[in-house]
Amino acid sequence: MNRVPVTAAIALGDDALVLAQRLGEWAGHAPVLEEDVALANIALDLLGQARTLLSMAGDEDQHAYLREEREFRNVQLVEQPNGDFAHTIARQLYFATYQQLMYSELATAQSELEQGGLAALAAKAVKEVAYHRDHAVQWTLRLGDGTPESHERMQRALDALWRYTGELFQPMEGLPVDLPALREPWLAAIGEVVARATLTMPDGPDRTPWAAGAGRQGVHTESFGRMLAEMQHLHRAHPGASW
């Protein structure tokens, strides 16, 4: 009997896949060689998570390459374009902090869902995302408390992405984690880093007021379709081929 919570596996898998795709765009463009290595490493961890999660819900390539934009269930935060290095780091800080909290809960969730392999995936992923978060924290400190230019860029990035953070804490069907309850510890964790980095917590709205919803409802932002077009075009150009 298949006990995999398919909706949750797809949502978490899409988050990881889309962020891996965005981070993959950095290859060969990073500000220092060490960051070419680090960003690729993070992308590879996320891609690994995505493959495990999407495979729980069927064929990984079918999910990744043959769904339309409206069928993807990732949060809008992960699809946001890389922007400058500060934007990429702010996206990482927000998302890795969320993933760490969520996977820690999921790894210890006592429920029948464990049989679906989610808990095992979470136990492995939580170690990976702890490193991702540390990477983002270290850079947030350096950019925030570096030069006036880096401080301004980092603040702008935190502010610009803030409106995509509320969506992270929507309840998710089939996921044995109380996501709304993670919002407080997430705010505390982000607030602590932002303060140490001599930055200010953003104070704008943290979600869109649009009734249609956001990423978890399959409603995405404009750049996402273009990202998918690039990701999927070769696979789709050769229906049925193996690679």
Next chain:
Amino acid sequence: MTTAPAVEEATESAFLAAFDAAVAADSRIEPRDWMPDAYRATLVRQMAQHAHSEIIGMQPEANWITRAPSLRRKAILMAKVQDEAGHGLYLYSATETLGVGRDELLDKLHSGRQRYSSIFNYPTLTWADVGAIGWLVDGAAITNQVPLCRCSYGPYARAMIRICKEESFHQRQGYELLLTLSRGTAEQHAMAQDAVDRWWWPSLMMFGPPDEESGHSAQSMEWKIKRHSNDELRQRFVDICVPQAEILGLTLPDPDLRWNEERGSYDYGDIDWTEFQQVLRGNGPCNEQRISQRRQAHEDGAWVREAASAYAAKHEGGAR
């Protein structure tokens, strides 16, 4: 002190004799050992060129990361490009043992005073090019680099041992990628053949000019930085590739390619050295693009590197 120059000369010749003896005995020269200035300069030139090739070489392959046609292939390609950044890091660290830092070498790369391998001035036009680069370009690189694991300079030789292990994985993934395409649909097979047609000759050029025209070779062989001549290595590569192409079900674009019983090797056609010279001079299809992307990434990243230095200066001693 009229005797000083004579003493210095005597000391220098004693050092040189010790260096020559170490090279002759196949011992490794280490960073703190005395070495002739020209030996040091040759190593810096070669190792820097190698490091630059790794980081410029990320570009033609990274070109396909976002479009890889399966998640498995995407993961393999990302890991490969990441390895190349890592190879760049080891090699720049190895040049530091000779007293030359990464920043100085990057400056020379960006201003065109140092080179990278010309092969990366060719474009990756289809997915099959990722396979052809793995099979042919990495294959040629391994043929060149395996002897460097026994190079007389210790830090370079040790970096090469690690690099060669990873390169051999790269070569196998390229071969396997091409095999999958070759045995796939008619379109995939054609894509693989087209890629091999375009990459074969440039790969042969990777071994450098023919022995009689190779400027740096003789001295490097004497110093055991280089262990085999360009033509020897090229022949070794051709002999390895021909049977592999047969298994792949792909042809190599050389009508003169045939087995020579007498030599126990494959004869191959004339290489177009005019093309090689042109690409070397900066007129290849992607010279401009590769170096401007590199410069752009470096310039765009300047504020990030400055922030990291400023932070380090502020928090010196007091870890946060």
